[in-house]
Amino acid sequence: MPDASPPSLPASPEAAALDRPAIEVRDLVKRYGAVTAVDRLSFTVPRGRTTALLGGNGAGKTTTISMLLGLVTPSSGSITVLGCDMLRHRYRVLPRMNFSSPYVDLPHRLTVRQNLTVYAHLYGVPDVARRIDTLAEALDLVGFLERPSGKLSAGQKTRVALAKALINMPDVLLLDEPTASLDPDTADWIRTYLERYQAERGATILLASHNMHEVERMATNVLMMKAGRVVDEGPPTALIGRYGRRNMEEVFLAIARAEVMPAVRGGFVE
Amino acid sequence: MSAVPQSGSAARRIGAMVLRYYYLLRSSWPRVLELMYWPTVQMIIWGLVTLHLLSSSEWIAQAAGVLIAAVLLWDVLFRGQLGMSISFLEEMWSRNLGHLFVSPLRPAEWVVSLMTMSLLRTLIGIVPAALLAIPLYAFNVFTLGLPLLGFFCLLIMCGWWLALIVIAAILRYGMGAETLAWALVFLLAPVSAIYYPVDVLPGFAQVIAYALPAAHVFEGMRQLLFDGSFHVGHFLAGLALNLVYFALASLVFLAAFRNARATGALLQQGE
Numbered sequence: 001m002p003d004a005s006p007p008s009l010p011a012s013p014e015a016a017a018l019d020r021p022a023i024e025v026r027d028l029v030k031r032y033g034a035v036t037a038v039d040r041l042s043f044t045v046p047r048g049r050t051t052a053l054l055g056g057n058g059a060g061k062t063t064t065i066s067m068l069l070g071l072v073t074p075s076s077g078s079i080t081v082l083g084c085d086m087l088r089h090r091y092r093v094l095p096r097m098n099f100s101s102p103y104v105d106l107p108h109r110l111t112v113r114q115n116l117t118v119y120a121h122l123y124g125v126p127d128v129a130r131r132i133d134t135l136a137e138a139l140d141l142v143g144f145l146e147r148p149s150g151k152l153s154a155g156q157k158t159r160v161a162l163a164k165a166l167i168n169m170p171d172v173l174l175l176d177e178p179t180a181s182l183d184p185d186t187a188d189w190i191r192t193y194l195e196r197y198q199a200e201r202g203a204t205i206l207l208a209s210h211n212m213h214e215v216e217r218m219a220t221n222v223l224m225m226k227a228g229r230v231v232d233e234g235p236p237t238a239l240i241g242r243y244g245r246r247n248m249e250e251v252f253l254a255i256a257r258a259e260v261m262p263a264v265r266g267g268f269v270e
Numbered sequence: 271m272s273a274v275p276q277s278g279s280a281a282r283r284i285g286a287m288v289l290r291y292y293y294l295l296r297s298s299w300p301r302v303l304e305l306m307y308w309p310t311v312q313m314i315i316w317g318l319v320t321l322h323l324l325s326s327s328e329w330i331a332q333a334a335g336v337l338i339a340a341v342l343l344w345d346v347l348f349r350g351q352l353g354m355s356i357s358f359l360e361e362m363w364s365r366n367l368g369h370l371f372v373s374p375l376r377p378a379e380w381v382v383s384l385m386t387m388s389l390l391r392t393l394i395g396i397v398p399a400a401l402l403a404i405p406l407y408a409f410n411v412f413t414l415g416l417p418l419l420g421f422f423c424l425l426i427m428c429g430w431w432l433a434l435i436v437i438a439a440i441l442r443y444g445m446g447a448e449t450l451a452w453a454l455v456f457l458l459a460p461v462s463a464i465y466y467p468v469d470v471l472p473g474f475a476q477v478i479a480y481a482l483p484a485a486h487v488f489e490g491m492r493q494l495l496f497d498g499s500f501h502v503g504h505f506l507a508g509l510a511l512n513l514v515y516f517a518l519a520s521l522v523f524l525a526a527f528r529n530a531r532a533t534g535a536l537l538q539q540g541e
Contacts, residue, residue, distance in 0.1 A: 032533070032534070062537075063534070066534060066537055069372040070371070070372065070531075071368060071371060071372060071531065071534070071536050071537050072531060072532070072534045072536075072537070073528075073531045073532050091374055091376065094372065094373065094374045095278070095374045097372070098372070099372055101368070104365065104366075104368035104369055104537065105364055105365045105366060106364070106366065106369065107290070107294070107360070107361075107364040107366050108364055109294055109297050109298075109364075110290070110293050110294065110297070111293075114290075114293045117289070118286050118287070118289055118290040118293070119286075119369070119373065121278070121282055121283070121285060121286030121289065122278070122283050122286045122287075122370075122373040122374065122375050123278065123373060123374065124278020124279070124282060124283075124374070125278075148297075164369070
């Protein structure tokens with residue numbers, strides 16, 4: 001695998017913008033024809049923290065994450081990741097990002113090792129074999145590294161997807177349902193691993209999850225989305241207190257079922 | 271967790287994608303066999319036709335290998351186009367575009383990797399058939415020498431721009447356009463003058479034929495086999511047309527790719 005360029009980081013905008021949030025979204029709009037999937041969305045995600053993006057089906061979470069990753073172009077608005085304008089210079093920052101979703105497959109006929117090897121090279125990871133071995137050990141993939149990805153159980157696939165998401169040791173990690181299909185023990189183990197990764201790496205995590213226990217445990221801030229907009233946000237404990245509920249699940253249900261009408265950005269009316 | 275990831279080079283990302291398609295090819299020996307199967311079967315059939323016509327056709331008798339050379343060169347175009355389109359379709363079938371295009375891989379680098387795989391797949395398919403023609407029909411296409419390399423380059427380039435159009439159509443219209451990967455090239459076959467001279471075609475079709483690089487290649491091939499001379503004019507015309515069509519097809523591909531980003535198709539495409 002030829003690599004003519006000397007090993008060097010991409011021109012880091014981080015140095016000049018260390019105090020800025022990892023992700024800044026301003027007035028983001030996405031329209032598909034007459035349908036507005038994301039409607040003047042603005043939020044920030046602080047560095048080194050986990051922020052959860054919550055909302056029911058059709059709230060605009062997937063579209064938002066896709067725009068953050070550059071997979072979908074916004075109709076208007078701006079996205080800045082690690083100080084880089086994603087709409088103009090996304091290739092400067094993509095090597096420092098990654099994502100995992102149980103809804104986007106890895107090639108089925110390639111083995112787990114082959115898939116991880118390809119992505120390691122795409123992200124320019126040095127010492128590919130060692131990185132794969134480290135991840136295989138950490139995420140308990142050793143027993144099926146040589147198995148085709150299409151022949152894995154749902155839980156194994158989720159772990160492989162996470163290994164792919166961590167292959168480049170990203171500074172910004174976007175996780176869509178990272179513990180879907182995992183038994184409680186493995187899910188807990190994965191959350192612990194992610195927390196340790198974040199603590200050691202100082203990584204920023206944006207988490208979309210329907211597991212409210214996971215959100216309460218991992219997220220320092222929650223963005224509640226509905227109809228393409230952030231209708232409320234805050235730390236889980238603050239939201240629980242503000243809505244007078246016992247946990248995030250009840251807060252989620254209250255907003256999703258419109259038992260309360262949250263004013264945009266804080267406050268609510270029973 | 272102390273190592274810092276590197277961004278890597280374009281060559282490394284292209285190499286990664288070639289590796290991805292190589293792993294896929296390597297994982298199934300019937301796929302490799304299939305690559306060789308059709309060119310070999312076609313060469314055998316056209317070789318037998320040649321043997322029959324040698325005794326009854328003055329035209330064939332002038333250059334015994336003209337039909338075998340034609341079938342082998344046509345397969346360069348066909349396999350070149352199919353090889354690139356199939357590698358693209360593998361990504362669609364496995365719904366992998368979402369992962370690929372959140373990585374630092376650029377669309378142009380991806381296209382280069384698709385062209386590289388197309389070249390490998392074409393060589394795997396054509397070379398065994400060309401070698402088999404030597405003992406079977408005493409025809410060695412490699413004796414065409416350097417011009418053969420020129421013909422090969424022009425035809426595979428023609429396959430590449432056709433594949434770019436196929437890929438653009440599938441990105442734009444979804445898997446319903448998948449059949450184009452096998453069908454589009456045959457739209458050009460009648461006017462490419464593969465097995466007969468361009469002047470056999472009706473007047474309007476001759477104009478179309480000379481607007482296509484493939485017809486210039488097959489005219490050049492016949493001239494080389496019949497007269498032993500390399501027609502530089504046909505070669506340059508084929509090259510110029512290829513460059514124009516490749517540039518246009520690249521624009522069509524980029525427009526389709528931009529549209530796929532706008533509609534979210536990169537995330538949703540699949541079977």
